[in-house]
Amino acid sequence: MKNRNEKTCSAYLYILKIFGNFCTWLKESHEASSSLERSLFKGGKPLAKMKTEIKRKTRLDGTTHHRKPGLEQNNVDEDYEMSNEKPSLLAKLYRSYPMRRCILTFLSLGLGIVSLLTIQQIFFPSSSPVERTKDWKGSTTLAAEPIVKIVETAAATTTKNRKNLTCKYSKYNHPSLIVIGEMKCATSTLYYALNDHDLFPEMYGSKGYEAQWYTWTMKENLNQSLKRIRSNEFAWPNFRKERWSFDEASPGEEDVYIRQRRLKLFEKSPPYVLLPHLPIYLSEEFVPCNLKVLLMIRHPIRRLWSQFWHQSEVKNLFSQNFQNVLRHSQYTHRFHKLHGALVTSSSMSKDQREQYIMDQWQALMYDDKVCCQLGTNWGYYGFCCQFDILVRSCYYPAILWWDRHIDQPQNHFRVLSYEAFFRDPALAIQRLRCWLHDDIDSDVANDKEGLCKSLVGYVPVKTSKKHMGATDGREIPQDTFQILTQMFEPCETLLMQYLHEHPYLILGQQDTPEQLWSK
Numbered sequence: 001m002k003n004r005n006e007k008t009c010s011a012y013l014y015i016l017k018i019f020g021n022f023c024t025w026l027k028e029s030h031e032a033s034s035s036l037e038r039s040l041f042k043g044g045k046p047l048a049k050m051k052t053e054i055k056r057k058t059r060l061d062g063t064t065h066h067r068k069p070g071l072e073q074n075n076v077d078e079d080y081e082m083s084n085e086k087p088s089l090l091a092k093l094y095r096s097y098p099m100r101r102c103i104l105t106f107l108s109l110g111l112g113i114v115s116l117l118t119i120q121q122i123f124f125p126s127s128s129p130v131e132r133t134k135d136w137k138g139s140t141t142l143a144a145e146p147i148v149k150i151v152e153t154a155a156a157t158t159t160k161n162r163k164n165l166t167c168k169y170s171k172y173n174h175p176s177l178i179v180i181g182e183m184k185c186a187t188s189t190l191y192y193a194l195n196d197h198d199l200f201p202e203m204y205g206s207k208g209y210e211a212q213w214y215t216w217t218m219k220e221n222l223n224q225s226l227k228r229i230r231s232n233e234f235a236w237p238n239f240r241k242e243r244w245s246f247d248e249a250s251p252g253e254e255d256v257y258i259r260q261r262r263l264k265l266f267e268k269s270p271p272y273v274l275l276p277h278l279p280i281y282l283s284e285e286f287v288p289c290n291l292k293v294l295l296m297i298r299h300p301i302r303r304l305w306s307q308f309w310h311q312s313e314v315k316n317l318f319s320q321n322f323q324n325v326l327r328h329s330q331y332t333h334r335f336h337k338l339h340g341a342l343v344t345s346s347s348m349s350k351d352q353r354e355q356y357i358m359d360q361w362q363a364l365m366y367d368d369k370v371c372c373q374l375g376t377n378w379g380y381y382g383f384c385c386q387f388d389i390l391v392r393s394c395y396y397p398a399i400l401w402w403d404r405h406i407d408q409p410q411n412h413f414r415v416l417s418y419e420a421f422f423r424d425p426a427l428a429i430q431r432l433r434c435w436l437h438d439d440i441d442s443d444v445a446n447d448k449e450g451l452c453k454s455l456v457g458y459v460p461v462k463t464s465k466k467h468m469g470a471t472d473g474r475e476i477p478q479d480t481f482q483i484l485t486q487m488f489e490p491c492e493t494l495l496m497q498y499l500h501e502h503p504y505l506i507l508g509q510q511d512t513p514e515q516l517w518s519k
């Protein structure tokens, strides 16, 4: 049995053989036609010899021979017969249809180019935009998708225009905070806390508890979405109209209502963290509009355990048990790619390593072809880690990406752990209030200091919705926990290291990175 490469090689050789035969055939017909041409116009003999013969004939006859047209042709045929050269079919064609000459030349050129390209394919295999190795275990790299190029181009354009920006929208008609994730890290509880006007007098959440405005931009395909994004279809005013409702405001008066009450609009949508283009798209808004981004995280294994139950029982996505799901190639494949990238990068310099990890993460986020059936079935495109319980628990690349793409992240980006939130909810809310209100204008009546003062006795309400407590008290088996801990080690080490280097990221800044997961 020939393998695929052998088959491809024999196909190429066959094409080359055909091309060789064609060249020989062309050469022969050219020679035949040249001799025919000589016969036609010079009687198959040198011109001087022909002239001498004519002169000789004239002398013998004593007359000047005026030939009629066509007579030469007869002589030529005679001469041709004498030279024993028979015109080939091609030569005849050639004589009757000179256009054929051009067609044949073009054909041979075309065939030549095709052959050259195939030779190049054999000896210098192309670097196609998407290259994947079959053996994922050995592979640590994932080549960038063309989609990534689009995002980079978008980034280059926005960065160019980023200087001296002013907020395109009314300050009060512009969301002040987006909670970008992560799934199963108590983001819903945080949403309800933020929307509690006793805790956050100005904050005003989007209707429903997840706006998902940018998630749905991914529905058709990323290219299409980016076009729509660039055409401003997803701009804040449209977003506000679609996802915020104000019962007390009369129709058409919403803007005035928001401005008068100095409302700070916010929303939470956990899939946003998986959209690498989002901070790039929002890049003109972080500083001028004081847009803030909050990411909630949780102990990686407890988070993925919760997501497993969420997807098994709430979404009915898994019919298998936890171990089988972990073994399922759809998840291990991705995770190994990410894990491989983290391990490989350890030998690189800091800058190189960070760039490499961001490239790999970005490619993974847009790689909808490797193992993204679930995502695509659900109508997502180019956003394929939505149901990936493992990859979503490796926070380091995502934090690195967002931190690097948010303007002035010291002011506009924070991370809050689930554990820190529940360890001391009042303290977490106080820190959040203080951070969110650090831009309050001097003429605003709100008491900034008061908002930053300690808040006693706040207890987060646990909502009754099933998906908000999917594990339902079930504990992860100890041996599985240990295996997973080992798997997540490189990611965790890099995360801790990064948080040490960028202490502003931890909300409140008083906690050390090691305290993130302590209950």
Ligand SMILES: Nc1ncnc2c1ncn2[C@@H]1O[C@H](COP(=O)(O)OS(=O)(=O)O)[C@@H](OP(=O)(O)O)[C@H]1O
Residues within 6 Å of the ligand: 182, 183, 184, 185, 186, 187, 188, 189, 270, 306, 307, 310, 422, 460, 461, 462, 463, 467, 468, 469, 470, 471, 472, 473
């Ligand atoms: N008040 C309170 N106390 C303790 N635990 C709480 C609380 N509120 C939410 N949770 C837990 O947070 C998990 C749900 O997170 P999310 O709201 O982010 O889920 S979702 O992504 O919106 O589906 C989910 O975790 P699991 O129970 O492990 O599944 C919830 O139980």
